Amino acid sequence: METRAQVYEGKAKILYATDDPTLLVQHFKDDATAFNAKKRGTIHDKGVVNNRMSEHLFRYVEAHGVHTHFVERTDDRRMVVRRLTMLPIEVIVRNRIAGSLAKRIGVKEGTAARRRIIEFSLKSDALGDPLLTDDHILALGLVEEETLNEVKRIAGQLDDLLTAFFAQRGLELIDFKVEFGLDAEGRLTLGDEICPDTMRLWDMKSGEKKDKDRFRHDLGQVEETYQEVLARVLAD
Numbered sequence: 631m632e633t634r635a636q637v638y639e640g641k642a643k644i645l646y647a648t649d650d651p652t653l654l655v656q657h658f659k660d661d662a663t664a665f666n667a668k669k670r671g672t673i674h675d676k677g678v679v680n681n682r683m684s685e686h687l688f689r690y691v692e693a694h695g696v697h698t699h700f701v702e703r704t705d706d707r708r709m710v711v712r713r714l715t716m717l718p719i720e721v722i723v724r725n726r727i728a729g730s731l732a733k734r735i736g737v738k739e740g741t742a743a744r745r746r747i748i749e750f751s752l753k754s755d756a757l758g759d760p761l762l763t764d765d766h767i768l769a770l771g772l773v774e775e776e777t778l779n780e781v782k783r784i785a786g787q788l789d790d791l792l793t794a795f796f797a798q799r800g801l802e803l804i805d806f807k808v809e810f811g812l813d814a815e816g817r818l819t820l821g822d823e824i825c826p827d828t829m830r831l832w833d834m835k836s837g838e839k840k841d842k843d844r845f846r847h848d849l850g851q852v853e854e855t856y857q858e859v860l861a862r863v864l865a866d
């Protein structure tokens with residue numbers, strides 16, 4: 631397989647076309663942004679960690695019945711993925727109230743939730759990824775109802791799988807963001823990445839934050855924490 635022209639450069643990754651029209655190469659950069667890109671920086675070898683961690687977690691959830699875009703990891707920073715038509719929404723799953731939600735509704739970071747929260751936002755950097763209700767999504771025709779129901783079901787399944795996975799490694803999964811798309815056959819597929827940039831993980835013993843919040847809030851030990859989380863993920 632041959633890597634061809636760049637088709638997209640985002641904040642964290644670059645996508646390249648390949649000689650197979652159904653496949654893309656996803657390249658993970660060290661660039662880090664937060665607060666809708668108002669804060670920018672780099673985290674040494676973040677791309678390597680996110681590529682390897684995404685590979686491991688895509689394989690894990692695929693083995694448990696979640697269809698993903700992952701095909702193979704080709705080097706430290708690159709993986710081959712199935713080309714998807716992305717849904718124009720981000721899917722956020724929360725087990726505790728933290729981050730932007732805690733701030734917006736004025737509750738303490740880490741407040742327990744009685745039940746899992748699944749929420750959506752419009753994928754639009756220009757608008758700051760605004761929150762969308764189910765009705766917004768359906769009324770605007772952003773996603774078909776059947777697909778949205780399937781997205782919610784898989785999001786719940788992913789939460790169960792990932793919560794158990796990280797608990798075995800001494801980490802509590804507080805929340806995470808995923809993106810879905812439709813593959814060439816129209817099948818709903820988990821895309822993008824699963825890594826410390828897109829989830830909150832708190833150490834179950836110390837309560838320490840083990841994710842991108844260390845960069846967001848200048849908590850120090852940023853690179854070390856990414857490496858530590860990868861080591862815990864790869865440990866059996």
Ligand SMILES: Nc1ncnc2c1ncn2[C@@H]1O[C@H](COP(=O)(O)OP(=O)(O)OP(=O)(O)O)[C@@H](O)[C@H]1O
Pocket residue numbers: 638639640641642643644645654699711712713714715716753754755809811821822823
């Ligand atoms: N399998 C796939 N096929 C096509 N596009 C994909 C696939 N997986 C992820 N993407 C898209 O590729 C881009 C990845 O780049 P990156 O994560 O750096 O973007 P970003 O800066 O977060 O910005 P945005 O997601 O708003 O475009 C995202 O737009 C994501 O939705």
Ligand SMILES: [Mg+2]
Pocket residue numbers: 640641642
């Ligand atoms: Mg992204």
